[in-house]
């Protein structure tokens with residue numbers, strides 16, 4: 483157990499697997515009470531079991547983050563159970579269907595934008611409302627990706643959604659800087675999660691993707707969770723409106739042959 487988030491109350495969206503699950507457990511280990519939001523009941527309960535096993539307190543709230551009523555209820559239930567809201571990690575997201583724009587359907591676009599971008603706007607809206615009601619103060623970290631900073635052929639909608647999260651983060655940070663609510667964004671390259679496996683699990687794609695990471699491996703969900711914990715803690719008290727890139731050297735420049 484550590485104490486970086488002692489007495490804080492936090493929400494983690496998409497906490498039913500991958501990065502969100504590790505972040506929820508790490509937040510709990512750091513002393514936070516954690517509300518895990520996701521669509522899948524059984525997996526949500528598994529995360530709460532892990533939170534409790536880590537010595538923490540948690541609550542699972544079934545939430546589709548693309549639905550305003552669900553996100554509003556999530557914040558409400560957090561406050562009902564734990565009395566306040568101090569931190570949030572808006573992490574839920576999908577990869578959508580990766581294919582050229584000319585072949586993509588309007589439904590794909592709408593679904594990916596709703597789950598990856600509209601959801602962050604909804605989360606910010608209700609989380610910030612609550613934080614302001616409490617008199618200000620708080621820390622929010624949104625999930626983007628290296629795809630929020632560069633393009634990727636075949637992943638236009640995903641890239642657009644993550645670039646959108648970058649813009650939302652900056653605007654929200656500016657609007658709330660004087661209220662002591664910090665808003666930042668994290669941009670990982672490929673991380674070993676169910677999503678990472680879906681996208682890059684095939685040997686051919688894995689080889690290609692590994693070649694983009696000068697460090698020679700993909701990241702782990704816990705490496706992202708550790709950075710997000712720091713961004714949510716008071717140790718990051720002068721950071722707002724910023725992005726933190728966790729990419730094993732991906733964006734530093736062209737990789738040299740192994």
Ligand code: NAD
Pocket residue numbers: 495496497498499500501502519520521522545546547548573574575576577597625626627628669670671672673674675676677678
């Ligand atoms: P994951 O698929 O394991 O986790 C995503 C979580 O979001 C799942 O628990 C899923 O159920 C949840 N979710 C999806 N739609 C939702 C909705 N409408 N409402 C509530 N929850 C919903 O994948 P992950 O890799 O842990 O992804 C987490 C975030 O990290 C995503 O936003 C993703 O875009 C981002 N990301 C992932 C990688 C990677 O390589 N894995 C890299 C950069 C960014």
